[in-house]
Amino acid sequence: MSEVRTKAGLAQQAAPVLNKLTTEQKNQALLSMADALIQRSAEIIQANAEDLQRGKEQGTSPSLLDRLALDESRIQGIAEGLRQIVELPDPVGDTLDTMDRPNGLSITKIRVPIGVIGIVYEARPNVTVDAAGLCLKSGNAVVLRGGSSAISSNKKIVEVLHDAMAATAIPKDALQLIEDTDRASVDEMLKLNGLLDVIIPRGGSSLIQNVVMNATVPVIETGAGICHTYLDQSADPVMAEQISLNAKVQRPSVCNSMETLLVHADFAAQHLAGLLEKFREQQVEIRGDEATKGYASWALSASPEDYATEYNDYVLNVRIVNNLDEAIEHIADYGTKHSECIVSASSENASRFIQEVDAAAVYHNASTRFTDGFEFGFGAEIGISTQKLHARGPMGLPALTSTKYIVSGSGQIRQ
Amino acid sequence: MSEVRTKAGLAQQAAPVLNKLTTEQKNQALLSMADALIQRSAEIIQANAEDLQRGKEQGTSPSLLDRLALDESRIQGIAEGLRQIVELPDPVGDTLDTMDRPNGLSITKIRVPIGVIGIVYEARPNVTVDAAGLCLKSGNAVVLRGGSSAISSNKKIVEVLHDAMAATAIPKDALQLIEDTDRASVDEMLKLNGLLDVIIPRGGSSLIQNVVMNATVPVIETGAGICHTYLDQSADPVMAEQISLNAKVQRPSVCNSMETLLVHADFAAQHLAGLLEKFREQQVEIRGDEATKGYASWALSASPEDYATEYNDYVLNVRIVNNLDEAIEHIADYGTKHSECIVSASSENASRFIQEVDAAAVYHNASTRFTDGFEFGFGAEIGISTQKLHARGPMGLPALTSTKYIVSGSGQIRQ
Structure with missing residues (x-):
């Protein structure tokens, strides 16, 4: 035998x-x-x-x-x-x-x-x-x-x-x-x-x-995590920056780190250029859509394949969306149902995001990096079921x- | 497509x-x-x-x-x-x-x-x-x-x-x-x-x-059920008869019906001959081990393959065991972890059976036929997970x- x-x-x-x-x-x-x-x-x-x-x-x-x-x-x-x-x-x-x-x-x-x-x-x-x-x-x-x-x-x-x-x-x-x-x-x-x-x-x-x-x-x-953070129109800019940076660079190699940043067009107009500079300072390569490249000439172009890639590395897709629906739709198309986040001051938008996004963990105003048995208070973790x-x-x-x-x-x- | x-x-x-x-x-x-x-x-x-x-x-x-x-x-x-x-x-x-x-x-x-x-x-x-x-x-x-x-x-x-x-x-x-x-x-x-x-x-x-x-x-x-009823030494004879007959003949074609009756040797000595007659009256074919055939000359011989068969029909395996351990062992060898029953007046033996038998539902003094979403009070049933x-x-x-x-x-x- x-x-x-x-x-x-x-x-x-x-x-x-x-x-x-x-x-x-x-x-x-x-x-x-x-x-x-x-x-x-x-x-x-x-x-x-x-x-x-x-x-x-x-x-x-x-x-x-x-x-x-x-x-x-x-x-x-x-x-x-x-x-x-x-x-x-x-x-x-x-x-x-x-x-x-x-x-x-x-x-x-x-x-x-x-x-x-x-x-x-x-x-x-x-x-x-x-x-x-x-x-x-x-x-x-x-x-x-x-x-x-x-x-x-x-x-x-x-x-x-x-x-x-x-x-x-x-x-x-x-x-x-x-x-x-x-x-x-x-x-x-x-x-x-x-x-x-x-x-x-x-x-x-x-x-x-x-x-x-x-x-x-x-x-x-277990495992695969293509996690998104969506910065809503009403997102607090400081919170948006802290959460999105943390989700990307605190430990890029793990499944609950962010791979794609979705940004409402109005938020982008005011804050995206500065935010992308922060990512650049952290050595994060940006792959963006055309609109994103308008805020960072040095950004590369993101392909549909990029949106479907779990980099686990210092690489980030950025896409500008016109509304919450586009963000939810992008996540439905490319997410792996692991951890998804909305940064928003609107409880209405947060509720819709939480209700409509299909994932193991949906966050409002916190980093996706918390999807973890220890952080959830289980005292242990055999893995993260997807x-x-x-x-x-x-x-x-x-x-x-x-x-x-x-x-x-x-x-x-x-x- | x-x-x-x-x-x-x-x-x-x-x-x-x-x-x-x-x-x-x-x-x-x-x-x-x-x-x-x-x-x-x-x-x-x-x-x-x-x-x-x-x-x-x-x-x-x-x-x-x-x-x-x-x-x-x-x-x-x-x-x-x-x-x-x-x-x-x-x-x-x-x-x-x-x-x-x-x-x-x-x-x-x-x-x-x-x-x-x-x-x-x-x-x-x-x-x-x-x-x-x-x-x-x-x-x-x-x-x-x-x-x-x-x-x-x-x-x-x-x-x-x-x-x-x-x-x-x-x-x-x-x-x-x-x-x-x-x-x-x-x-x-x-x-x-x-x-x-x-x-x-x-x-x-x-x-x-x-x-x-x-x-x-x-x-x-879902599905496969090779369910056992074990009649312990201390089983109440009337209850033992009612439960085992019900588990077999009330609806033999379904997964929670009994396929094998395990009987403690002492209980068998006193009650098995009469019980097998009851099954015979219900047109149930008996396939027994050698000891069982001592109580019913008309019984056929049970093969190991029989013990592993879900008849869903008017056929019943009967085996005489010397103690609770043998019963538990038989169930571990041949059961499908669906529904298993002990009929016993000994709370100690019942506890051991409940603890040691690995099945979706373990019964003490009740028919295995109750394994059902409606009987459990769920008001519906999409199936029985095994x-x-x-x-x-x-x-x-x-x-x-x-x-x-x-x-x-x-x-x-x-x-």
């Missing part, structure tokens, strides 16, 4: 054991795992050095190597992440609904673990610990399939976690790492209906698209649960 | 219009649609006669023809179903959560329509109206793809509904019927990512499996919604 199938089967067998554990037992195990990561950080750093060495030989870019690199401080951060998961309320067993039926049946809807969760991800080895911690805390077994660039780090990390788990109530089999980093091992995971209950991809858009288009196991799609089923937007622990109806009777039969 | 793509595109364009309607506007439209069905029932019956005639020519079984047939009274029932949907609370706009963040951001999670829902179904034309009503009430556009056997009825019904909608606030394009009943039209729907937000299959297991295994659009899996994502168990109107986070600020930016 293949590695993937064998390990998914072991995870499935471990899931019912995990399901029965108390919050205390799970927390105890997570704390042991956190301690072990710190105690054995030297081993982890040594394994990580192999990944870095291989990466250098393969010509990996310095920025990717930096994301891959682990040191004492980063490992402490990762362990601290596990301890934060311990602090979070355990969603398993929560009562979501109770219904007393006329026939005397008492129906209770409670949260239960999903079962076995597959995570397909890239580079950063912190995801290994983070995803394991979130899945285990929510009572799920987890099958991790990380990328080849971090495989030495991932193997060592899971070895350390497994050793720590041996003395805890969580069975080691509840945490599985697929060591085969061939593309075929992902393809096999995607079809493991009956063994995996869900697959969550974390990574770039090609990884996510491969999972979405080829999985027969249910998927929670699909409409199951979970939408930042996903905390409850997104890793399913439900069960418990029906208690006294002999009721159906007439 | 193909019919499927064209109609899905029209539905997608109609969705935002529908999204903006008030509950009152949607209800008004549904009432007009109900009235039209009754006013034009003669036309519908005439179209239905074409389906019946074609079915007869093709040798369709009398029971299937009966399910397909429409008369005045059935059409009144279908119209009444629409009126019942009008009475249901509209989930759209419901506030699910509010969070006030330390930085002053106010975050509200509200219910929104999913968008465009594809329904792939078989035979019965009542599904056409029922699914349309539920989707439209919850603010979703819907693309229906029924089977060839009911195509004349379905076309006429949708014509009648469309004519009625013309004078209402719901755009006609929000309801689409795919008239091409070739298998290829289903296959095309399954890959319409970006146009369809979800596909819900309703029908037999081969239809559902085709959808699950080939869709790249997210799916809500997957763990998004919705599990009977799905009412809220299962046809997604969520949106509304984030209101006063200029907050991320540090």
